[in-house]
Structures are given as structure tokens and as C-alpha cells.
Amino acid sequence: MTTPEIQKAQAAREEYFLDDGTDVEAETEADDTTPEIARPWNPEQIRVNTKQFSLRNTLDMIDDDSLELAPDFQRGRVWKLVQKSQLIESVLLQIPLPAFYFAEDADGLLRVVDGLQRLSTIHDFVRGGDKSGFALKGLEYLDGVVEGKRFDELPAPWKRRINNAQIMAHVIDPTTPPEVMYDIFRRINTLGTPLNAQEIRHCMSRDRSRDLLKAMTATDAFYEATGMRDHIRMNDREMALRFAAFWLMDVEGYVEQAAMDPFLQRATRLLDSDDEVDDDKASRLMADFSKAMTNARLVFGDHAFRKWPEGVSWRNPINRPLFESWSLTLARYDPEDLERRKDAIVAEARSLMTRDIYYLDAITSSTGDVSRVVYRFRATAKAAEVGR
Known part of the structure; x- marks a missing residue:
């Protein structure tokens, strides 16, 4: 050599x-390296159901531990205050949010696969209170209406808009084999910061x-x-x-x-x-x-x-x-x-x-x-x- x-x-x-x-070295692959997942999956093993939830129902599920936001998952909570505020503004403007992905285990527990940052932000704003909640800042359309307000300070109609907003979630069935579930995670994990x-x-x-x-x-x-x-x-x-x-x-x-x-x-x-x-x-x-x-x-x-x-x-x-x-x-x-x-x-x-x-x-x-x-x-x- x-x-x-x-x-x-x-x-x-x-x-x-x-x-x-x-402080970790990047791992690289040679140009001629074959993908690790080379075998075809049986399509019948892929079971994903689409469900609709209100945000109030979704936040309740988080609070009673039936929907898990991946504890200790720091990297999912790196949005700046303006980014968080503009997400809340989108909900207030009744702009549909992109679909979420949840995974269900054999005990019926749901885990967030895709959409952790969005759900964490909404939960912090609505249920965080003075401890972890935040006041809206840097809004583009509602700056003269709700700028600087926390959830508890919003007029009742604005609170209802958030609580009644509907989200779409694709739920991966617990009978899906772990290897297939991992590949589903990998494939849908393409937006934002993967x-x-x-x-x-x-x-x-x-x-x-x-x-x-x-x-x-x-x-x-x-x-x-x-x-x-x-x-x-x-x-x-x-x-x-x-x-x-x-x-x-x-x-x-x-x-x-x-x-x-x-x-x-x-x-x-x-x-x-x-x-x-x-x-x-x-x-x-x-x-x-x-x-x-x-x-x-x-x-x-x-x-x-x-x-x-x-x-x-x-x-x-x-x-x-x-x-x-x-x-x-x-x-x-x-x-x-x-x-x-x-x-x-x-x-x-x-x-x-x-x-x-x-x-x-x-x-x-x-x-x-x-x-x-x-x-x-x-x-x-x-x-x-x-x-x-």
C-alpha cells in the first residue's frame, strides 16, 4: 500500500x-458495499393502521403513560423557542400537521416513532405550566393576538382550537416483526433531523x-x-x-x-x-x-x-x-x-x-x-x- x-x-x-x-468519528462505507438489509420483506408482515386523534386525547395519553415520548431522548428536544412557537401558531391557524408514526407493543403501549419533536413541543406548551411551558415568541401571523402568552393565558376559543385539533397517526401493529419494524422506522425517518x-x-x-x-x-x-x-x-x-x-x-x-x-x-x-x-x-x-x-x-x-x-x-x-x-x-x-x-x-x-x-x-x-x-x-x- x-x-x-x-x-x-x-x-x-x-x-x-x-x-x-x-467527538465521535464518522463511520463510512465503501462505494461497493452492499446494504445491510438485503433480504426482501414479506409484505404481509408489514401491518400499519391509520388512526385519528384529537390533540387533547393525545396529550391525555402522554400524561397517563399510554403514549411514550421516549424518555431520556434529549436530541428530540432541541428546537429553539421561535420554532416551537411557530408550530403552536400553525395549530392555532388550523393548518394540518404532517402525519405522525406510533408503534404499539404487545401490552398496548404506544411509542412515538416519528413526530417526537412536535408532540413534545405541544405537550410542553399545553401541559407544561410554569415549570416547562413557554410563552409564544416570534409568531408570523398571530403576533398581535397571542404573542407572549402561555397556554393558560390564551382566550378560551384559542385553547379549544388546540385541544380539538385532529392529528393523523400511522400505528405500527405489535405483530410486525422487530426487523421489519426497524426497517419501517428507517424508511420513514427522512424529514427534519433524521x-x-x-x-x-x-x-x-x-x-x-x-x-x-x-x-x-x-x-x-x-x-x-x-x-x-x-x-x-x-x-x-x-x-x-x-x-x-x-x-x-x-x-x-x-x-x-x-x-x-x-x-x-x-x-x-x-x-x-x-x-x-x-x-x-x-x-x-x-x-x-x-x-x-x-x-x-x-x-x-x-x-x-x-x-x-x-x-x-x-x-x-x-x-x-x-x-x-x-x-x-x-x-x-x-x-x-x-x-x-x-x-x-x-x-x-x-x-x-x-x-x-x-x-x-x-x-x-x-x-x-x-x-x-x-x-x-x-x-x-x-x-x-x-x-x-
Whole structure:
């Protein structure tokens, strides 16, 4: 391989959200990479019903927890006050809102798939009160009528317009297979600021996996290793999920799924199941994750899970493939052993990122390719044995 090819593979391009860097490296696919979802779905498996709700009924469902707005979903609440106000103005003007998508589970609970920002905004305005409600600002047509007013300050006719407004919702039936449901999420997720894969999984999952991933990423060990806490795009939860997936199913489990999305979906379902992952197993998972984070900080310091080829002193963004392979590997070692050998391990890891083009490819482009996943785990495991 030529030097330019190696330098290109060594480059780390950071993901951005709303013009701000996320401190996570963007994952790229090669031009000839086939899509992860290549199999055709049976159309009879896709069951979506269209229903109509009043906004009053919809807000009641949110308040009594029969319609869930995906707890801890920060990224869905980033609208500025003027954007929120103009949405409320559209409702007051009786302009029909775009259709919403809900997903129903076997217990009858509805989750918002598409339209979280809109429903969160309307709920905050109508039911938020003085604590989380807001006064209208920056209106275009009703500035001389309701500008500066909170919901409780609106005249009764304007309140009725909001409460009686009708919304259209496409409800995904609970009998729809999880893989098909995920693909539906992905396909409809095209307007506004699209959800990323972990945000979609968060919408589809249950409290058990959500709480576990949140607990894993809320530890001091994770923060010290990554610098992340409550990441705006849930990249922290995705990295914890990747660790959990390989911890539960190992690389052989990945080979069976042959793609990252179904692999992580499978892991989410396992974490949501008390039978598959009981409390004792969940505790061991968390302990190993915390140990991996502590060991990564011990060995790599500020460069943990980041590209760090020889001759480079700056701190690159976090690389997901490095995170999954090194975290799983380091969880198997005692800190005392790593402390003794850390200089040799760092040297070997930096050599891989400097000279091994196959390893660089495996952590840079088409990183979900089975052969690349297998290669980077094998190379990482070998590097971690240096000096024993």
C-alpha cells in the first residue's frame, strides 16, 4: 500500500450535529458495499393502521403513560423557542400537521416513532405550566393576538382550537416483526433531523435495556475513558450496546447476523428479556464494562478508543470499532498485569494503526463487514498479549 492510502485510512473525520462536533468519528462505507438489509420483506408482515386523534386525547395519553415520548431522548428536544412557537401558531391557524408514526407493543403501549419533536413541543406548551411551558415568541401571523402568552393565558376559543385539533397517526401493529419494524422506522425517518440508528433502537426498546445502557454510561469509569456523558445523539448508549452485544454473543454471534444493525437489535432484545439476561448476568455485564473502561484509561490515557498512529500527538474523535474491540479485549485482563505491560501494548496498537493497512481498513471503512470485524478483534487480542 502506498503512503497516501495509509494516510487516508489513518484520517479521522468527526461527526457533527447542529454544527457542533460530537467527538465521535464518522463511520463510512465503501462505494461497493452492499446494504445491510438485503433480504426482501414479506409484505404481509408489514401491518400499519391509520388512526385519528384529537390533540387533547393525545396529550391525555402522554400524561397517563399510554403514549411514550421516549424518555431520556434529549436530541428530540432541541428546537429553539421561535420554532416551537411557530408550530403552536400553525395549530392555532388550523393548518394540518404532517402525519405522525406510533408503534404499539404487545401490552398496548404506544411509542412515538416519528413526530417526537412536535408532540413534545405541544405537550410542553399545553401541559407544561410554569415549570416547562413557554410563552409564544416570534409568531408570523398571530403576533398581535397571542404573542407572549402561555397556554393558560390564551382566550378560551384559542385553547379549544388546540385541544380539538385532529392529528393523523400511522400505528405500527405489535405483530410486525422487530426487523421489519426497524426497517419501517428507517424508511420513514427522512424529514427534519433524521434519527440515527441508536435513536431508532431507543424508540423501539423497553425500559430494561434503556435503564441498563444509561447506567453503564453514567459511571465515572466510562466518563474518564471517553469524556462522554449524556451524549446528544446517544452515541454513548450505542457504544455501551456494542460492548453488551459482543459480550453476550461474541464475534461468532456477529458472524451469524453478518451486519451491525441486526446484531445490535438482537442485543437490545436480549437485554430487554429477564429470561435471556437475568439480574445477575446484567450485573456481571456492568462490572466487566466498568473494568474495561478503567483498563482502557490505564493503558491509553486520553487516547483511549481513538486513532493514535505513530507520529500523531493530537486527540482524534472516538472510533466505534476501536471501542468495541479494545473494550471487550481489555475487560479480560487485571489492571496490575496491564500496568506492567501498557507501554508495550500502546506501541503495538500504534504500530497497527500506522503500518497495517488491513487493520486500518477494518476500523475506518465498511467496518460492519464480517471479515473486517473478525480481523480487528483478532489483531486487538494479539496486541493485548504483547509483553506477557
